[in-house]
Structure formats: structure tokens, C-alpha cells
Amino acid sequence: MTDARIPAAYMQPGISSFSDFLSEQAPDLLPARRSLPAGSAADLAPHGTTIVAATFPGGLVMAGDRRATMGNVIAQRDIEKVFPADEYSVVGIAGTAGLAVEMVRLFQVELEHYEKIEGSILSLDGKANRLSALIRANLGMAMQGLAVVPMFAGFDLDLGIGRIFGYDVTGGRHEERHFFTVGSGSLFARGAMKKLYREDLSETECVTLAVQALYDAADDDSATGGPDLTRRIFPVVWVVTVDGGRKLSDEDVAEIADLVVAGRMQRPDGPNAPLLSRGEESR
């Protein structure tokens, strides 16, 4: 006779992590628990590319381009790579798109699950550490070419500032104070951010900075998509402040992207930074 009641494990108090619960009750649902045959799977699935993030007083901005590639082919023009993790944090993904989206879904449930079971929100460092664990569990797949390298950022309610965390494939995390980039175009985006970033940017200026950096990444990296003027596809931009995270509307991003493109019509390499820093360090 089968028992219709809820299984005893569900009633057991003590575990507030959803992924720990899954690993006991339904391990096949965990993205990292699948075994792959030997060999590289890198060319089998679409890859997402560049994500940038920067902080401004009172919050942070995270933006991602819209291209997914499979070898030399553009797999998708309008993929979204920046997602809300909970009300006060966002996560951007680079690497194997399918696995990364699944990891983000697990991460979102993980944070919400903790919040509901414990009745309080995890600290920002706690959230960043949980993401580390999820990435580390994926190391086996990363070694077969299916790497996922997210970037996490959120508003720290205790400190009152925006914070950015970068990761490597082994789950190692490091905090960036001002800005950070990941993905294939990240080197070019980082170069642009180095020259343009200031600590006193307003929210709109910070969004403009992100769009400029993505433009530079798309300029030199074939896997990063620039603003698509004919189809009106522009980067996905999230802003997180003390009021929580919100996605900028397509119109708002389009307005900023149009200004950036108009500037590039005059000077294709983008705004000039001065050769020598004036007075004290600007950053």
C-alpha cells in the first residue's frame, strides 16, 4: 500500500537550502549531477558572452549584450543574460547558455527558499557564497567545455552600498569595488571601463558607461553583439538600489544607446580620456 502523505523528508526541519534538499530528494534535477561521456562538448551548445557591471553611489548597474553564439554562427540575437536573483540582487551569465540559465533558476529558488523557510533574507555575502557552491558543483562539466561563469551583484542592505562579485570556474569568488566584466568581450569592455569610470557617476551616467563598454566589446569581439539599430535590440540593463532591483525599459535603454551610437558616428572609438590624470586620482 502506498502512503499518500507528504514524505517524511519534506517535514524534516533543519535544511534551509533548496539545492541541499534537491541533492537528497531529487538529485537528477541538479544541473551539476549529470554525467557526460568523455570528450569536449564545447561546440554543441550556444554560448553567452559579455556582461558588465559598475557601482555608483547608492546602487549598481549590470548590463549584458544580447548575442549567443555557436562556433561561428549567431545562435540568438535577443538572448537575456542578466536576471534578478531576488529583490535586491542580480546575476549575469557568461558561458554555456543552457546550463547557465538553469543555474540561475536554481539560484533564484535557492534564495527565495531560504527566505521563506527562515523568515529572513540572506546576507549579500551569504548569497554570493551559495552561488560559489553551485558553480563549484559544475566543475566537471566545465572541464568538458561546458563552463558557466556568472557575475553576481547586489545592494548590501547592511552597508548601504552596491557590491559586485566575480567568479572563476572552480567557484572561487572575489569582490570588485568599482566595476567588473566577464565573457569573451570582457577584456575590451574592461579597458573601456577603466578609462571612463568615475566614483561619482549618477545612475544614468553609470548606465551610459555600461552601454559604452558593451559597444567597445562588440567592436573588437565577434561573439559580443552591439546595439542592433535595425531590429531595435539593445542591451539588457538592471539597476539595483535600496528600493530593490528593476529592469530598465527598452525605451530607456534605446534612448541611451542612440546617444552612444550618435557619439560614435563622430568618433568611432568612443569618448576620449585625458592623457594624464588631473590633480588627485580620479579613481
Place this chain on the structure above:
Amino acid sequence: MSMPFYVSPEQLMKDRADFARKGIARGRSLVAVQYADGVLFVTENPSRALHKVSEIYDRIAFAAVGRYNEFENLRIAGVRLADMRGYSYDRRDVTGRGLANAYAQTLGTIFSSGGEKPYEVEILVAEVGSNSDEDQIYRLTYEGRVADEHGYAAMGGDAETVATYLGEHYTDGSSLDAALAVAVAALGHATEGGETTDRVIPVGDLEVAVLDRTRSQPRKFARIMPARLDALLGDRGPTEHAPAEHDRIEADTPSLDAPSPDAPQDSGEPPVAPPP
């Protein structure tokens, strides 16, 4: 050799039901009321940490009376069931009906199994839809019976008195402050030996939450903190704490951290789901 006494199954079930009913009747009442924008939950609970009303999923909330450790286990099981289902299928596939079924099976099995003490709990599972016709309130009893409630539901200590009061004063599609006023008045209403008394419950002793379909986030559950509660209820005259003989279950015990009536109202709790 000792011979066990014969107990008829009717007597056995009746004893178990009496046991569970007695446990539940010692706690305070809880009401759920439908209003224009969703479902409102109100109960008298001075504790700020041990909740009787909580979030299960985007559109689903859970409310319970009775023994705290038992309904807390059921709540955690509900959160896990919902998150598991939402993760393996889609968020829209998590329904209040499915959850109510799982609870009914569990409570029913525990009640009729000889080896276990029946749960001394009554629970509500509510789900908001896109309009008030699609709202659902399920009330589950200790023996796993499910009732589909419309408009309002009451359970716990003086459930009958409270439900009668609600039946006389409830109106469909009222605003949040009107629904809240009726619900709070219903909880303060008591009948003893044919005499009715009306008590004004202090704001600090109330636990209030809503499933609000107008909330912009996908998660529709929000707690209403004392500061906002004060504004919604307005001036109600002198207030009075509950009589002490009602206190038994943990969540009902006037705990040390409960604000005294004259202390400044505390709204500094980290918002689980911040009020809109």
C-alpha cells in the same frame, strides 16, 4: 496474561477528534477575509518571530492555528513541495489546490493511523487569482477534511463566534481598510454565557498579512507591519490585551519581545516581503 480492553472504532475516532479539538480550541482565532485586491489574514499573535501566517509561493499563503511545532512542519513541507514543483515544471504549475490535497492526505493519514498522535492543528491554504472570483480559500481540519471557503473563514479558539460575527458583517469586494476593520472586530468579539463583549485588540498584538494581486512583483504575499496597520485601522479607542487563560501554544505566549502597549511601535523587522 493481561487482556486489552475492547474499544470500538467509533469511540477511538471520537476520542482522537476530541483530543485534537481541545488542543485547537485553547489557541486564539485566526480569520481570512477576501477583499477587493486579494485575501487578508488576521490573527492575534503578540510574537514578532513565530508567525502563524506565511508565504508558500507566488500566489499562495499558509495560515494555521494550534500546536506551533506541528504546523511549522507542515509549512516547511509546503514550501518544499511548492518550490520543488515550480523548479521542475514552471512557476504557474504550483496551485493551492494541489497543496491543499497534499495536506489533506497527510493530516488524514496521521489522524487515522493508530501509532501517531493526531495533529492539533487547523490550516488555511489560500491562493489569489487575477480577480476575486478566482481567489481560493481551503480550510483543512485536523482529520484531513477540506472545505472550500468563500468570502471569509475562521478557525481556532472561538471560531464559531468569530464566523457568526463575520457572517453578519462581511461584505463582498470591500477595500483593505474596511475588510481589516471587520476582521479585527470579529477577533475581538466574544460570547460568554449568552453575553457578548467587544474588545479592541492593540495593534502590537495583531499579525496581519495579505495576498495582494496588485503587487507588482510575482510574489503577492506581504506582511502589514504595525506602523501601516495603525494608519489603516485609524482611531479605535482604548485597547485591551487578550485574557491570559487563552495562552497555551508557543506562538500565543506573550513572549518577552512582544512590545508593551505603550512602547513605540516596532516596524524594524527585516521585511520578508516588503509592503508595497
